[in-house]
Amino acid sequence: MTTLALTGSPLWYASRVGGTLALILLTATVVLGIASGGRTEPRRIGRFEVGLLHRNLSLLTVVFLLVHVVTAVLDPFVRLSWTVSVIPFGASYRPLWLGLGTVALDLLLAVLVTSALRRRIGVRRWKAVHWLAYAAWPFALFHSAGTGTDTRLPLQLWFFAACLVAVVGAVWWRLAQAGPGRLAGRLVAAVTALAVPVLLAGFLAAGPLQPGWAQRAAVTTVLLGGGR
Template sequence: MTAGRLVLASAAPSPLWFATRAAGTVALVLLTAVVALGVVVAGRHEPRSVTRFEIGALHRNLSLLTLVFLAVHIVTAIADTFVHLGWLIAVVPFSAGYRTLWLGLGTIAFDVLLAVAATSAIRLRLGRRRWKAVHWLAYGAWPVALLHAAGTGTDIRTRWQLGLYAVCLAVVLVACWWRIARAGPGAVVVRLGLVAATVVVPVAVSLFVAAGPLQAGWSHRAGAPAVGVRPQAGQESTGQSGTVQGGTVQGGTVQGGTE
């Protein structure tokens, strides 16, 4: 029993894991605010107490802050030795051997946001039409980031995390409905696109979460590999090659995963 407790303790989440989850969650909340604000601003809504310039400045600052937290999220994930990810996954989608699909979606969202930030820095040279075409990709990055968070995170089954994702989804939906209500009579394409998005995205996300992350064993089905358990300091190796796959000790191995 003592050896089992020591092995379980060694498999417990590290401070870097908590930092990764916290930074990722904050980044998703900020990205949600950026997308919702962008949708509202696109509707030419301007509060009486705030100028359009101030709204634009808030939008840009929130976007930069999102990238900062995304950088922290990526650096801490790579630095965590639970799984050796490598720096390539930060920019090349689906290059990780650990939860390839879900980490790949996060990489896609990050690459899109980097492209938006880079083109915004040269907006005057690029031209408004080209910049706007790239900028629209940011709206597509949000549902991809949401799927990444739901598919990769191991805490989605907690009420507070699931509730946070639901709030993020609701905020963007309200912003889209606002945009639909204020769209001009000639903006048929915008109306149809937003109506379709407000139906397809919530349904797709809800079905995925219900059938995937909320079900038992999702951590393994998502692509969590076996990870070697190293002996604790002061312990002698027993010659057994233990693996971290969950939460119960069986025959010198830990079954079920904490990450």
């Protein structure tokens, strides 16, 4: 039986909780965005209510993501600078995996800013940037798997599996409901829905689930030129 000793600082636990809640909310936001964007009309709730829920989930995602970032920077163990929270792959601690989280944050901030300027930039440009929210999800997922110290725990693995099932299931449901046309877009969505679980499973098997992952993850610091 695997046990987890409570040896971290309160800031470390706050960062982990904030990151986990942010990933849960981001997954729910992506699922709702995928499911509600098709041709099928919701039966028991109007599209306005769905849009409002989607917006509120998005805002909550950013709030908990900021909690995750701020507590991680303030935690003295990792010693991160504020710069690496917005500029990816510059940290001295696991720069690749932290960088993926920074990319996810930057993408979500771009969506948030353009949503506030929606009337000025136009709906077409806003929709183009809005697609970045979907791209942020796999970056956040791999960031959590690569950086988290509890990735090997069964509960954490089930959590990743639940996120994958939710998003991939929503994609396939959307594809099943889609009408004719936009074959290229549907093909890209289908390939992506298949690729992300395969890549994550392969990464977990070859990386975090293997002994000595923490040391090997730190080697990317040298490869990226981010530290000693």
